[in-house]
Amino acid sequence: MKLTREEVLHIAHLARIALTEEEITRMSEQLSHLLEHFEVLQQVDTEGVSPTAQSVDLSSVMRGDEIKPSLPQDDVLANAPRREGDCFRVRAVLE
């Protein structure tokens, strides 16, 4: 199991993480090493076994559709790196 430079760049793109050249090299080595170790999983017979997503026997927990007070807008926006009025300011999405 060897992750190539291109594969690392592809994953970094999916994760939206900018990596330095040094990080790309290290990531390729370290992830390859880890995945090699994790290949032991392929030895386990899981024929007919259903996957576990979480460990409690609860499913589709719903809440009532009731109107409740939310946090004040100023509190929510207080940590915003850029704010305009009552909105988060973002970079242009469309060029």
Place this chain on the structure above:
Amino acid sequence: MSNISDVITIHEAHRLLKEKKISSVELTKHYLEHIKKSEPEVKAFTTVTAELALQQAKQADETIAAGKIQSLTGIPIAIKDVICTQGVRTTCSSKMLENFVPPYNAAVMEKLDAAGAVMVGKTNMDEFAMGSSTENSAFFTTHNPWDLGRVPGGSSGGSAVAVAVGEAVCALGSDTGGSIRQPAGFCSVVGMKPTYGRVSRYGLVAFASSLDQIGPLTQDVTDCAIVMNAISGHDKRDSTSVPESVPDYTKSLKPDLKGMKLGIPKEYFVEGMQKGVADTIKVAMKKLEELGAKLEEVSLPHTPYALAVYYIIAPSEASANLARYDGVKYGYSYKGDTMWESMEKTRGNGFGPEVKRRIMLGTYALSAGFYDAWYIKAQKVRTLIRREFDEVFEKYDALVTPTSPTVPFKIGERMDDPLAMYLSDICTLPVNIAGVPGVSIQAGFTDGLPVGMQIIGKNFGEETILKVAYAYEQATDWHKKRAEV
């Protein structure tokens, strides 16, 4: 006034507060002084909230004067910096959240506030709770008080150290793969990961949502039960929180193990386990037998796959959870020329190496073409691991294992080898995978370094494992041994 340095546990401090031999303000001042003195050596805190603590202590004294004291009223507590505290910065020991001030309290903070507890500060951790040594903090490394050249374990290393050296009476941590139990074992304190769904995670910064739990780090087992009483219970705001009634955990503290059947899973005594650790646990197991328990070797054959299962599932969930750090709503934000450049550099600069490694690993396991082979496969093996626990708990009341295969390792020793670092959680990971509760208690020492013993119970079996832990503790003196800094 009695000597405060003798006040080390919640129950002892509570008695003194109740009998008015000491006030919460006096108690809190003592702890704040002690923090000032020990911090240069151990570095357990990211933020010390002295002013707030004294305010809360004053309020607690009024509550006590009004005759309304509860078990945690006026008790100084430290909070892992992954739990949201309204108005107090919550950093996750990450550059990404260095200046983040939550607009609301986590559910556990609401409960502690209602109980009148006094928060003395937020504790250092591995960034976003990813790590086993607290070396992944973006700010500084926390030091093990038993040997300052060694790690305190992680990721709740700051909380474990704060309790171990008496910078706080008790602390809260979070445990996704051993992050409470492993540092508890490394620092010689008690640490419990409750059953998944027992404690609300509302306001816990998410790492791996199917595995994360909040739990206590305390000086002894009685304190563990007291904190569990305070933080457990259903919360509608956490949809994985289980609507199961909360018993009084202190009632299970009876030092008698007659008729109890304890399983010793042989797979936990892994290759590479230090002899001193295995020997210490064997002596502790003898003690449990003397106390009336029947011990038998058991087998959980899928245990060797737990590491791979965990390091596929946890990073996958992390890669989704940490997608929220985009530099728009809060946290570190890089101002690039375009939206994508801003986002990619925000995440590239804001996350440390281990967090990036795990996001990459998880993104890979979830990506097209690999999803079934890695993620679904790991979830299927997770089912097998859970089943094994279910089966073994039909015959046994609890399982007993070492908490870690080694004593605390040296600072720097494993930083360049992620796999070696991950292996230090080999005995604690399966517990999160199955969702069951586990507690680490002080088993003894080898070469002057602490060894933790883990007791694992079935779902919502906290009372049983507390009972085993308490019986061992009452029959030994390890929990009274203090690190001197």
